[in-house]
Amino acid sequence: MGTHWRYLDTPPALPGLFMQAALRRKVHGTHLPDQGLRCWVSVDPDKVKAFANVCGFIPGSLLPPTYPHVLAFALQMKLLTDKDFPFPLLGLVHLQNRISIRRPLGSVIKAQVSVRLADLKPHAKGATFSLITQIDDALGLLWEEESTMLCRGVQIAGEPDGTYEPAPLPMSELATWYAPSDIGRQYAKVSGDYNPIHLSASSAKLFGFPTAIAHGMWIKSRALAALDDHLPASNVDISVTFQKPVRLPGEVTLSASTAGSHGQLRLEGKEGIVHMVGSWQPAGE
The missing domain is CATH 3.10.129.10 (Hotdog Thioesterase)
Known part of the structure; x- marks a missing residue:
């Protein structure tokens, strides 16, 4: 239909x-x-x-x-x-x-x-x-x-x-950044996404989270900003899978394969906790 x-x-x-x-x-x-x-x-x-x-x-x-x-x-x-x-x-x-x-x-x-x-x-x-x-x-x-x-x-x-999981490519660490406790509120102001699980510990606890967690689209956006020189500007598909949420505040490290038309990325926190994995390839491939 x-x-x-x-x-x-x-x-x-x-x-x-x-x-x-x-x-x-x-x-x-x-x-x-x-x-x-x-x-x-x-x-x-x-x-x-x-x-x-x-x-x-x-x-x-x-x-x-x-x-x-x-x-x-x-x-x-x-x-x-x-x-x-x-x-x-x-x-x-x-x-x-x-x-x-x-x-x-x-x-x-x-x-x-x-x-x-x-x-x-x-x-x-x-x-x-x-x-x-x-x-x-x-x-x-x-x-x-x-x-x-x-x-x-x-x-x-x-x-x-x-x-389905593609065969992993060799990756190297590219960037580490700190996600402050108010990044959910910062992102909400520029995106309009005021989901309470991202705004504060008190509002997140109403939905079963011990503290606020970062927006998934902020995580993806922040990673793509760090990967700017790695990715084509157009004719590209960029896919990610969100795994463990990033609790705020927190520090994360981005790893990625070499620059090119195809590649993979991974975002990890402390003790190897995987927050997000992803890949890019030519659009429609």
């Missing part, structure tokens, strides 16, 4: 969406809606610069490779708090994220954002689905993202997919 698109004149306001997310705490179905959302958004250079500063990117003529996620965040929230979406937004776990940069992210002033849901599948801990985002400019598809989300405790028919 194809996606039925709903077009919005302006991006939705986030405060009301966070209120809806806070009020919905139960699963009320096991089918994804076939409605997607589309809206034109403008790119604010000051907001891009603020995002780059928080995530470690050097400001330049190109958008940071993860910034389109921020452009789409309000539409993603709107889709995931809609009455037809069956799962509570708070409590979803971001397992994996893939972005595909089709063309250089330069001179982007206005773009059309499209978000939809797909691929509901059984998982050992519940069910997963894909949140798919596309960014188009006047020339067509510019950037695409697939976020794999887990809803714990949901039971659907079928067997979970097996896991």
Whole structure:
């Protein structure tokens, strides 16, 4: 079944969406809606610069490779708090994220954002689905993202997919950085993502975490900033799997294979705790 698109004149306001997310705490179905959302958004250079500063990117003529996620965040929230979406937004776990940069992210002033849901599948801990985002400019598809989300405790028919791990490449340590206790609040200010598990120890404890944890997309962004010279600027897919969360404050070390069209990365904390693994390759390969 194809996606039925709903077009919005302006991006939705986030405060009301966070209120809806806070009020919905139960699963009320096991089918994804076939409605997607589309809206034109403008790119604010000051907001891009603020995002780059928080995530470690050097400001330049190109958008940071993860910034389109921020452009789409309000539409993603709107889709995931809609009455037809069956799962509570708070409590979803971001397992994996893939972005595909089709063309250089330069001179982007206005773009059309499209978000939809797909691929509901059984998982050992519940069910997963894909949140798919596309960014188009006047020339067509510019950037695409697939976020794999887990809803714990949901039971659907079928067997979970097996896991595939590529053969590891030799890696060397590239960078070590410290994630301060307020990085969740810093990232929320530039992204709009005010999930309470990232903001403070007290708010994170309400959801079962002993302390605040870093945003997954901040972790990915910070790693890509450190890998700027390693990666192609376009025609590249960058995939990561989030493993153990980064508790705040904390120190992490990024390792990666050599620069090139293909490669792998790993982010570790103290005592070898693996927080994130990933890879990059030509788009669509």
